[in-house]
Amino acid sequence: MLFLIGDFLEYLLVERACSQNTLSSYRSDLYQFTEQIGKTDVHQINSTDIDKFLKFLSDKGYLSATKARKLASVRSFVSYLHSEDLILSDPTDLIPNPKRSKHLPTVLKFSDVKTLLDLPLKISSSIEAMRDAAMLQIAYASGLRVSEIISLDVEDIDFTAESVRCLGKGSKERIVPVHKKALEIIDVYLSEGRKKFKNKGLKALFLNKRGDRLTRQGFWGIVKKYAQIIGLENTMTPHTLRHSFATHLLEGGAPIRHVQELLGHASISTTQIYTHLAVEFVRDQYDNAHPRA
Numbered sequence: 001m002l003f004l005i006g007d008f009l010e011y012l013l014v015e016r017a018c019s020q021n022t023l024s025s026y027r028s029d030l031y032q033f034t035e036q037i038g039k040t041d042v043h044q045i046n047s048t049d050i051d052k053f054l055k056f057l058s059d060k061g062y063l064s065a066t067k068a069r070k071l072a073s074v075r076s077f078v079s080y081l082h083s084e085d086l087i088l089s090d091p092t093d094l095i096p097n098p099k100r101s102k103h104l105p106t107v108l109k110f111s112d113v114k115t116l117l118d119l120p121l122k123i124s125s126s127i128e129a130m131r132d133a134a135m136l137q138i139a140y141a142s143g144l145r146v147s148e149i150i151s152l153d154v155e156d157i158d159f160t161a162e163s164v165r166c167l168g169k170g171s172k173e174r175i176v177p178v179h180k181k182a183l184e185i186i187d188v189y190l191s192e193g194r195k196k197f198k199n200k201g202l203k204a205l206f207l208n209k210r211g212d213r214l215t216r217q218g219f220w221g222i223v224k225k226y227a228q229i230i231g232l233e234n235t236m237t238p239h240t241l242r243h244s245f246a247t248h249l250l251e252g253g254a255p256i257r258h259v260q261e262l263l264g265h266a267s268i269s270t271t272q273i274y275t276h277l278a279v280e281f282v283r284d285q286y287d288n289a290h291p292r293a
Helices: 002-014 020-037 047-059 064-083 110-123 127-142 146-150 180-196 216-229 240-251 256-263 273-289
Strands: 163-167 173-177
Touching (some): 002 020, 002 064, 020 047, 047 064, 110 240, 127 146, 127 180, 127 216, 146 216
Antiparallel strands (some): 163 173
16 A cells, blocks of 8 residues: 555646645655554555544544544545546545634734744854744744745845745745844844854755754754743644734734735635634733723
8 A cells, every 4th residue: 555655645746746745744644544544455445444543533632623634635545546446436435524623723922922032042142042043033023834934945035125935835935024133133043053054055044953954843842942941832832923923913903815915825714713813812902901891
């Protein structure tokens, strides 16, 4: 079955032009699926195997959104096998999608964001601290996804236009403004920090100690380290700064359509979840300020 997964990933790369991040997610999901069902012959896969996999995910505490994504990966793989006449029927046809929980994203107060962003250079002057400060600054200043941040190259930062260029989902390019404070810290990292990392000739903006492009796991490890120092380890997720960016913009009066464009959301319904958080903020302000509240 692993050979067929390889063929499927090649199909996604060539025919669907999927990004490396998307391919990595498919690969991880499908390897996990095959490991859990314990079968090597695709002809033996049935709906009971799909149910078994979903139960495993539930028992492990995966969120509904993650379970839905993993099931979608399995659906796509099985659909590919069916379209290539490698299996006679699609065992996922009768499997309903997991119900998505209405979970609001975690958002930090601005004071906590400022404390977090200032922390790396407050406790160290190392090249790693310069990198970490620049990385945290761009995360909150631009609202980029983690995958977009670690995919940035040096040339994607435009100091003149005060913006960053990134490739989002579906390889869609967008230009996002970045404020002067963040650019100043990125400039310090580029001029004093990055060049002292081990040099492998990569264009990557953020490097690890080995001189390789920083990974998603590396990014999260760095964020978690600083969050623990200031007591936010139970609040932070890899995308908390992105969620905070969006919510703070809406709280400040930014039109939701503009926030949608900045976040790179294809549908405004995805952005609308942040309006609930902004309304909660307004309600808190009302309760604190109104004499009869």
